[in-house]
Amino acid sequence: MSTTVQFFVTCIIDTLYPEIGKAVVQVLQRVGKKVEFTPEQTCCGQPAFNAGLRDQARPIAIQTIKAFEKTRGDIVIPSGSCTSMIRHHYSELFEHDPIWRERAQAFAERVYEFSEYLVDRLGIEDVGARFPHKITYHSSCHLLRELGVDRQPRRLLANVRAAEFVELPHTTDCCGFGGVFSVEHPELSAAMLERKISNIDASGAPYVVTCDAGCMTNINGGLHRLRKSQRAIHIAEVLAHV
């Protein structure tokens, strides 16, 4: 296995949370990887795909595939949702275009969600992190149900020193983000988030760890509006912390 790894930061983390991007890089370097970042990357195209606008999603996906075709090695993505888009939905996006479908397939075989990469690909469950707080874990929908990744982030969190882990009631319930859903159906999204926040309250943890910055933005947006003190944080932030 090559020691060089490509980092697909995702549009949300790139734009809103560069510190999470840096945390991912730190963790990957700590486990001995040489991290590369191609500036030609932008977004996986999921917002357009989920909106039903495939003609708009396709050029974005092509941009991404082309950007990474020029690189070598595994591609790490700190998002279950973007990973699932590439792994499961690109083939349908290019259903009438065998050439791009094949290129998308080759690209998809290289991508890993961040926690999946550490645990399944590298066999690492302890990255030497220390986080002296009570934490709970929100299962992101696409990570859990489309990638089947749940054990991996939980193993990584279990090995964080000084952290006290508590279970989030109904952790697998959607937080109400759903990308374009959250702006098209804000009332429904709000009601789902309200339920999530009451479960966060019930957990008693000040930090809700997630593997997706989309869920994180949604949960924090609601917590801040309600003037609540808890915060959702990305798993990379916990794992980078020593």
Place this chain on the structure above:
Amino acid sequence: MSSPFRSKIRQALADPILQLALDNNAERRNTACRTVYLSLPENLQAMRKKAHAIRAEVIANFDRYLEEFIANAQRNGFIVHRTQTAAQAVQIILDIAARHQAKRIAKSKSMVSEEINLNPALEQAGYEVIETDLGEYIVQLRREHPAHIITPAVHLTRQQVGELFHEKLGLPLTDDVPTLTATARRVLREVFLTADIGLSGVNFGVAENGLICLLTNEGNGRMVTTLPPVHIALMGIERLVPTLEDLAVMLYLLPRSATGQKLTVYTSLIRSPNPGDGCQERHLVLVDNGRLALRNTPLKEALYCIRCGACFNACPVFREIGGHGYVGKSGQHTPYGGPIGSILSGGLFGYEEFGHLARASSLCGACREACPVDIDLPGLLLRVRAGKVGAPTSPKVHMPNAPASLKLGIRLFSLIATHPRMFYLAQKSAALLSRLISPASSWLRLPSVTGWGVSKDFPRPAQKPFRQQWKEMHHNTSISTPLLQSEEGDSRAGIPSASQPTQPENLTEWFAAEFTALGGQFFVCREDDLAQKIIAFLKEHQISDVQTWHSRYLPKDLIPTLEQNGIQVTTQANPSLQAGITGVECAIAESGSLLLPGDAERPLTASLLPEIHLAILRSQDIFPRLPEALKRLKEIKPPAAVLVSGPSRTADIEMTLTIGVHGPKQVVVFCLD
């Protein structure tokens, strides 16, 4: 932005009673399903794949299976009507009713009848149509549509039902669920006994032998298919399975996903008219109504649906708005809400009107996880959103129904995201703009019109996006050895499911445990003390008249001994009798079920009309599992049969389990060892 759908959403969210009812539904149903899945004989995921494959096979070779099914059903004595449209189906039913000069039609639950608007048509033609499923009866009295395909009155509280029964039936005001249920039993009993036609739905048709299968808990499905002289079964044309073995797979999954039961209380398996035991004439009305047109589209998987309602219960959106929330662009009602309904409603009744429902999903995938036949519901919702709903010959139906503002936004985003340099400039501009709007806080309070601003704040974009920081960063590029190496391409494992329960060795004990858990009573006895035990039971309950099977199907000497002891015995159905005595063809240990054939000498009424059903079972007739019992059924070929799993029950009012609805309140097994 306002539309009838948006108004419905707001209305539902603002209704605390509805919210409580929907929470209750979701929590109870989902917990019950998870628990009962553990009792499957195979791994759940393997079973789901198997069920998916069965449904896929049927839809892929539909014409062959339909032809086989129709030929067999006709050979068995069904009068089969194949209809293309809702109007044709309604007309055929009107014609049957007219031919029989019917006045009263007793209906058990049928979503197809909702779909084709049958009740209003029958009422308009002067027929009295009475829904007999408790939940359906309640919504009919309220002149409403069902709010859930399995639990029609899911949106109502016991108090609301109490007020309804007070107003419509003159019952003194009460919110006691058993009293409400007993009232429905009393009122509807008379309906069953006097109806000219019984109308039912169909859960499955079995191609290899033309059998129809119907699942109910209350016993109303048995009543309407047994008592009235004419039975009309209304079936969605796609609901076929090739063989009885395939049916067994469905029966393992449907009740578990629908209500968290191992098997519904009554699984009726109807082969033909049963003139010796009530039903003289059976009609089977097959309804297409747009289904077959879906076969050659990217949405064909929607036809695999077995209408269990599990996706409704799992869906966080259904949990907020309930079944009445799913309305068309112009406010038109659809009988199919929830995730599957958000696909099917467009498919069957038009995307122009219902296409937007597919957008009311966060694509969380809880529906697919809950679906017992593993339909890729999020994938189908995405296809509807993309307008990928036509046949391959017309690959693009032009109807991406994204709102105009979103479309514009995505177009712009697509342009930016395909030019990294522009992407960076957009990031920088957003950061700058956000700092002008919100110089002091790292949070933005967006206006409500953006959607996001309704209930959430938004983080200010970073001044330096990651790509910029990366460029500036002195990142450590030193190469060190990874801490651990792993094999390539190993576990991308799915969600693990629990290990399967081991099968108890003693079948009698296993059966007894399952049967009593359902509320049945179980006694072991010897052949020579059976009669005395039954007499003692009857005396204790002060019963002197009973309906029984013909003596040839009961242990020798039983009938004479009963008669010698002053018990009046008849094989004729009589609603005033308090107890029925039957034999048992065979029993199923895993679900605590009794297989009872029905014909002139083994009347199904004996296990249906009386409040107490006494069943005599030989321990050697207990099979461990369902497929073995269905195999026995294949051999004996009765006109009708039923699998009875405990006393009749309902949970239609506030999900409160109530024992004894239309069928017996007590089921007592005397097991001859």
